[in-house]
Amino acid sequence: LAQGIGPGDFVGLYTDRRPELLVGILATLKAGAAYVPIDPEYPAERIAYILADSGLKLLLTAGGEAPAGAAALDLLTFDFTDYPAEPPAVAITPEALAYVIYTSGSTGQPKGVMVNHRNIVHSTTARYSFYEAPVERFLLLSSFSFDSSLVGIFWTLCGGGTLILPPAGLHQNIRFLLDTIEKEAVTHLLALPSLYQILLDEARPGQLDSLNTVIVAGEACHAGLIQAHYERYPDAALYNEYGPTEGTVWSHAYRFPADFAGTMVPIGKAIPNVTNYVLDPWGGPVPLGVPGELVLGGAGIAPGYLNRPELTAARFVHLPQLPGVAVSERFYRTGDLVKWRPDGNLDFLGRVD
Incomplete structure (x- = not known):
């Protein structure tokens, strides 16, 4: 000030x-x-x-x-x-901007995604209703330049937990991370699936016993990781999260059952106060099992891109053709290809383009 x-x-x-x-x-x-x-x-x-x-x-x-x-x-x-x-x-105000995070995107210059206070409060409070175990001790692995860092920062601090921050140069050292989890009795961890697989492979028996909630996100999860996790740590819940920066950290999540079977790993259902549609190229809903573009709505949708009005207009859209959707409601076109499962969960298939 x-x-x-x-x-x-x-x-x-x-x-x-x-x-x-x-x-x-x-x-x-x-x-x-x-x-x-x-x-x-x-x-x-x-x-x-x-x-x-x-x-x-x-x-x-x-x-x-x-x-x-x-x-x-x-x-x-x-x-x-x-x-x-x-x-x-x-x-x-809830509409005041909280942060701008630049994402690389697939082509061109980085895009500054503007996120407001309403977005981040929604993203954080949704965790308290979705996850069962309260955050006691969270190990923050994400770079502060990625919105996944907000999971550890706000979920932990707003709930009165302890945030553990590995110093620069050691946050990718597997042995240091394993020792830190054990020494600090870490209860919550969010990591790339590939990184968590390495932690599982390199950990001594029982070294990760303090964990009760493990979240994998940021890349596709494979079924072998799920099996390896529950074979070694059956009492720790394993979750898969999905969400673009434009949707404020996460929009979908799935808790893997210990007896999970199959090769296709779901990204789950929409979190509270998020709506989702799977649309064909003409903007109509696709049937069960048919691939389509995932379109998100609700409290997590960002205001848009900083200084990029044309791109904002192209990606943040209105869908008045859908039944029950208000003309004023905004949606974000993720560009991700998904399909519905019979149980209402979504499978991630890749990019539309």
Whole structure:
């Protein structure tokens, strides 16, 4: 606030994995501004593009380091020596932007996905109704530049849990992660299926006994991982999550039963307050078992892309042709190909294009 930051402003967070980054996120949100994470490991061209496109009012750094192209920006180094104890008196509406995360996409320049407070509150509160075990100790593996990091940050902190943050350079060290899970008695973990498979393969017997909730997301899960998990840790629930950044972290989830059989792994059903349609190329619903594009609606749908009105109009659409759908309701075309299962779950088949 002393820097003149308020609603409508963008604050860049440029630092590696450290607790200061969490403080920067919370401080930005409390000021009513939106944070823009910038990973120092990004290529210089990507960093320069984000700096130019986002229109940052302030760049928060650690140790005074700043990327090339930031000379014209106001810089602020994290400093916790003097700060007020009272929360700031800032009026924040549900429609106020909370963050902008840049996704690579399949072609062209990165896209800045704008997400508001309503979106992230919905995404977080839905977890409390879907997942059975409350978050006690969450190991955060995701980069802050990916929206999957929000799972650990807000789900854990809003529920009074402990967030465990492996330092930069060690967050991909398998032995360090296994020792951390055991030492810190981690209860909740979200990881790529491929990474979790490695953790299972490399763990000593019983080393992951503290886990009660394991979530895999970010890439396709294979049936062999499910079997390997329940053979070794039958008391830990295993979930598959799906969701585009434009849908605010997750839109579908599925809890694997211990006796799961089959080769096709479902992404599950829509989470609370999310609607989903599977449509043909002409915008009509497809029958059971027929592939179609997944289209999402509901409280998690982002406002759109920063400075990309044409792309926003193409991907965030209205579907007045569908029965019972309000003309004003917005939907996001995921570009993902799925099909309905008889039990109402969805199978992910790949990209439409």
